[in-house]
Amino acid sequence: MPTLPLSPIRTGGKPARNSDHRLEVDGLSFEVLRSDRRKTVQITVERTGELFIVAPSKVADQELVQFVEEKLLWVHTKLADKARLQQRAPVKEFVDGEGFLYLGKSYRLRLIDRQLVDLHLKNGRFCLRRSSVYRGREVFVSWYARRAQQWFERQVAEQANLMGVDVKEVRVQDLGFRWGSFGVDGRVFFHWKAILLPPRIAQYIVVHELAHAHHRDHSAAFWIKVDQHLPDWRSRKAWLAENGIQVEGL
Template sequence: MDTLQIDDLQFEVRRSARRRSLEITVDRGGELILSVPTDCPDERLQDFVRRKRMWIYQQLARKAATSAAVRPKEFVDGEGFAYLGRSYRLRLVPPGESTAAVKLVGGRFVMPSTFAPEGRMHLIRWYTDRARPWLAHKVKAYSARMEVDPTGVRVQDLGYHWGSCGKGDWLYFHWKTILLPAPIVEYIVVHEMAHLHEPHHTPAFWRRVERAMPDHERRRVWLEGHGLEVEGLKED
C-alpha cells in the first residue's frame, strides 16, 4: 500500500487514472485517504496536504467527538429513538396492552415489555417497514424530473452506506435513512437516482443532482456533519 507521512499525519494514497483533482477523505475509523491522479508528483501531494491541514484536524476532532457521543441504545422506559429527524421516547407497556411489537402512538414508541430483550430487532423491522413506502413515494416524485424509472426500492442494512443502486435499476437504501430528517433522506434519494445515470461522482453526476435539488449542497454538508450520529454511517 502506498502511504504518505506528513508530520503526524499518515495518508493512504490511492491513485486513479480517471481522477483529475486531489481529494482527502477521513474514513470512519479516522484513517486518512488521499485520492490523486496516477501521475501526480509527490511535491504536489505534500503541498495539498499542508494547505488542508487545519481542515483535516477539524475533521478528526469532529469524528472523535461524535464516536464518543454515540452510545448503544437501551430498550428501557424513556430512551429516545429517532424517526425522520425527531426523537421519540420509548414507553414499555405490560404485554396485554398492545399486540404490535412497536407502535408510534401519541409521540411515543410503545413496546410491550416482553419484546424489549429483542427490541433492536423489532425496531429495525418497524423502521424498515416505514422506510420502504416513504422512500418509494419520494422516488416516484422525482422519477419524471430525473428521467429515471427505477424498478423499485429495497430497504436493508447496507453497512456504512446510506444507499446504492444495483443490477436491474433497483435502488437500495439503508433502513437507518428513515432516522434522518426528511430533507436529508430526500437528498439521499436524489443522490442514488442520479447514480442510475452516472455511476461515479463526476461533474455530470453533480449537475444532475443540482438540477433536481438546487440546495443539495446544504443537505450534503448536514449529512457529513451529523450523519455519523446515526450510529456511524457515511454516504456512499
C-alpha cells in the first residue's frame, strides 16, 4: 500500500510530490517540488508546519529563494495561523448541546435516559444513551465508521465504474493523518473521519484515491486523470487543506 509521496492525501492537503531537494531560507526549510506542467511558483504551508515550494522545472534555485524572501511575512503568518488552528481543535465533550459533524453538517447532542441503541441520529439530533457517555468517543467512532463504510462503498462503486477501476474491497479505519489510500492489491481505504466532511469534499477524496489505480504518484498525468472526472478538484482540495482540521477534535 503506497504512502506519501505516492497515494494517500494527508489531512493538511499536501501538494503533489516529485521531490527535487530542499532550500533553506531565513531559517525555514522548504521542500522543492518541480513539474514540467507548472507555470507559476507557489508556496504551500502544511498544517503540520511543513513547507513546500511548487515550481516549474526550469526555474533556478536563486529565483525560488528570491520569491520566498518576498513572501516571508505571508509564510510566517500562515505558520502562526496553523499553530492557532491546532490549538483550536477542541476535544469533544459528550454533554447536552455539544455539536458533532456528519457529512458536513453539525448536529447537537441530546442525552437520553432510555433508548435501545447507544447512539442514533433522529430529528436533527444525535441521541446518546446517558449510560454510554463514559465511552462516548468509542460509540461515536463506531457509528461514524459504519456510516462511512456504507457511504464510501456507494461512492466507490459509482466512481470506479466511471474511472475504469477494479476495486477489490473498500475498508474504513483510522488512517492517522491520511484521508485515504489505494493499495496495490485493489483495496481502497478511507479514514472514518472522512464521513464528517461535506459530501463534495469526501467525493474528492474518493476520486483522488481511485486515480491512483492509474498513476501511483502525484505526477502531471495523475492530476489530469483527476481533472477528467472532477474538474473543480482544485477548489475541493483547497477547502480540505484549510478546513480539514475542524474534524480532528473527536
